[in-house]
Amino acid sequence: MAKIAIDPVTRIEGHLRLEVEIDGGKVKDAWASGTMWRGMELIVKNRDPREVWAILSRI
């Protein structure tokens, strides 16, 4: 059995990491990990609701 990690796979909301167990030429199990914190929800707290779209439309 082999375990591989692919990191980064993606740039959506930061980066995606995959860890995959391969057994007999097939994927046996897999884990997807977002490796970057977004935190946008905390940025808009206590802000004027009329302006949050401009900040949050980035994600």
Add this chain to the structure above:
Amino acid sequence: MRAVENALGITIPENARIIRNIISGIQYVQDHVIHFYHLHALDWVDVTGALKADPAKTAALAQTISDWPNSSPVYFKAVQGKVKALVESGQLGIFANGYWGHPAYKLPPEANLMAVAHYLEALEWQKEVIKMQAFLGAKNPHPQTFLVGGMAMPIDPNSQNAINAGSLALMLDLAKKAQDFVEKVYIPDLLAVASFYKDWASIGGGVPNYLSYGEFQQDTKSNTTNCWLPAGFIRNRDLSKVEPVDHKKVTEDVAYAWYKYSDDDKKGKHPWDGESTPNYTGPKPPYEFLDTSNKYSWVKAIRYDGLSTEVGPLSRMLVAYASGHKRVKEVVDMVLGKLGVGPAALFSTLGRTAARGIETLVTAEMLPVWINELAANMKKGDLKIHSGDKWDPSTWPAEAKGYGFHEAPRGALCHWVVIKDKKVANYQCVVPGGWNSAPRDAKGQRGPFEESLIGTPIADPKKPIEILRTIHSFDPCMACAIHIVDKEGNELIKVRAK
């Protein structure tokens, strides 16, 4: 924005509704074409294989599948020359870091050359058609003209400084250009490539639940269910039944995510009560592997009715198909017929990629319809673009809660807001990339990416192109072909035989 409008009871004007539809529409079309050619195609198309192609045979192939004018032997010879010069220079540039020559590549050289030619054409095409968004949104990405209550832009057929008759005519030209390329290049290429990879119609299916919030609103009611692409939830791949969507069924737990809930990490919270307090418990980088028996991701376990659920074009097309959407049904049946497969083939990596093409075609067809809808409204003298009666915070209640459904190109997106004393008291964004890349939940159910990989054949663990095919089929917004190198070009993939 829709969440805040929903919380404050704001109804947007008809023109704002139509303009939002046009902006979303061109985003679907441009995003999906870019995804197919620039983010996904090289999982299936061997660029170096194109060098072995006979340009005359490539031209013959191209002419049998489409009447697109760029299909002469001379044209394909020129493209081949470009690729050859790149390969010989040793600097592959945009084509660097592919698994070229991998045995999982199945296309004949001529199909590889045709696809590479269209990869390059699509780059030119996309920068043209997205000008439609420049008219309506001021720029791409991140349009600047949105506004709580409508849009922040003037429309007036007779003004130089507004969306006028001239800009509408130019947008119709761009819509035609968008539709032509999708009909004559994207769809024929998709069918041609897919016909060599039919084994991928039984790989990569993953979780059996599909969600769409509905998009392209046909009336101005907040979170209306009257959408051109319908809202719905499909449970356990049962296409005989589409359940109505209830936003209260969306929950997130953080049993395996790097957050700390004030009460219980294992309890699924509705986003109005959501918390985002970070709690990183993973290893200090650089590390070899994560401890996946504990928290292992910054993505929360988003679930619908407690179930791991896929979002995106496949979910939208399945919901539309199962709801009896006439045009979607026609195109889905056409694609299935041409590939000689049944509807069950949709639940796969190939199905996901095909659904994106189907959605692009039907959406591109609607662009002129929506532009003409805007023109007709303006012609009637309706130039209203913003509802400002609840702009002033003194008109707001002391406390309000709202949610705003949207279907982004990549899938279901909803924001939930709680407003107290004129300020945001709580805000949660539950985005398509989160749904699909979600980790395990408290019950141990895998997320959609994770589940879709189980059973995938891997020819060479050092070159796991098969994993990328399935993960890319979800369109997780990846940089083209540069999937496993860091910015210095060092390979980051780690392989360890256990």
